[in-house]
Amino acid sequence: DAKTTQPPSMDCAEGRAANLPCNHSTISGNEYVYWYRQIHSQGPQYIIHGLKNNETNEMASLIITEDRKSSTLILPHATLRDTAVYYCIVRVFNAGNNRKLIWGLGTSLAVNP
Amino acid sequence: DGGITQSPKYLFRKEGQNVTLSCEQNLNHDAMYWYRQDPGQGLRLIYYSQIVNDFQKGDIAEGYSVSREKKESFPLTVTSAQKNPTAFYLCASSMRDRGLDEQFFGPGTRLTVL
Numbered sequence: 001d002a003k004t005t006q007p008p009s010m011d012c013a014e015g016r017a018a019n020l021p022c023n024h025s026t027i028s029g030n031e032y033v034y035w036y037r038q039i040h041s042q043g044p045q046y047i048i049h050g051l052k053n054n055e056t057n058e059m060a061s062l063i064i065t066e067d068r069k070s071s072t073l074i075l076p077h078a079t080l081r082d083t084a085v086y087y088c089i090v091r092v093f094n095a096g097n098n099r100k101l102i103w104g105l106g107t108s109l110a111v112n113p
Numbered sequence: 114d115g116g117i118t119q120s121p122k123y124l125f126r127k128e129g130q131n132v133t134l135s136c137e138q139n140l141n142h143d144a145m146y147w148y149r150q151d152p153g154q155g156l157r158l159i160y161y162s163q164i165v166n167d168f169q170k171g172d173i174a175e176g177y178s179v180s181r182e183k184k185e186s187f188p189l190t191v192t193s194a195q196k197n198p199t200a201f202y203l204c205a206s207s208m209r210d211r212g213l214d215e216q217f218f219g220p221g222t223r224l225t226v227l
Binding site: 041042043044045046049087098100101103104105106 | 117148153154155156157158161163169201203205215216217218219220221223
């Protein structure tokens with residue numbers, strides 16, 4: 001079962017910031033939050049990940065609340081090419097102590113001209 | 114260019130036939146993964162391998178088989194025992210010891226069983 005909940009869809013105007021929320025209220029202390037995106041009928045693409053500190057890279061920023069029960073992915077200046085399904089994922093350890101990504105249903109982001 | 118290739122992009126098979134999907138990577142990654150994606154759904158893990166000649170079942174391994182004879186290759190066989198094989202299949206790889214699990218995905222194979 002997915003450990004994250006996301007809104008099924010969002011819209012954003014081109015050039016504006018896109019803020020994608022994610023709830024992960026049952027996350028454990030050693031479980032990371034990852035974000036991937038998937039453009040239609042392609043393989044997913046890694047965006048960013050974090051544990052408890054805010055993170056930024058060339059693609060996006062990740063803001064994690066202090067209690068770690070939710071996070072927000074920020075695309076600072078959305079373009080039409082950012083239209084995709086965005087997955088918020090928790091990395092867990094399975095029974096064999098191997099790392100595993102738990103994928104949810106994602107948010108379909110539409111960037112409009 | 115380094116990357117992951119999957120072939121073919123589209124595959125059609127008759128019910129009851131086994132079919133093997135190809136996945137090759139030249140990223141020198143130790144770990145490789147197979148996922149299945151159904152319409153409007155997230156990815157579900159079928160099998161993964163962290164090292165040559167070793168692989169582990171994921172969440173939905175029934176009706177599938179894999180091999181890992183070479184570091185670069187991780188083929189997936191969809192057997193006739195898989196009840197609903199029509200799906201989008203994605204292969205991924207990552208550095209085993211990186212600890213970050215940034216997975217690099219191939220373009221996927223869309224399998225349709227008639």
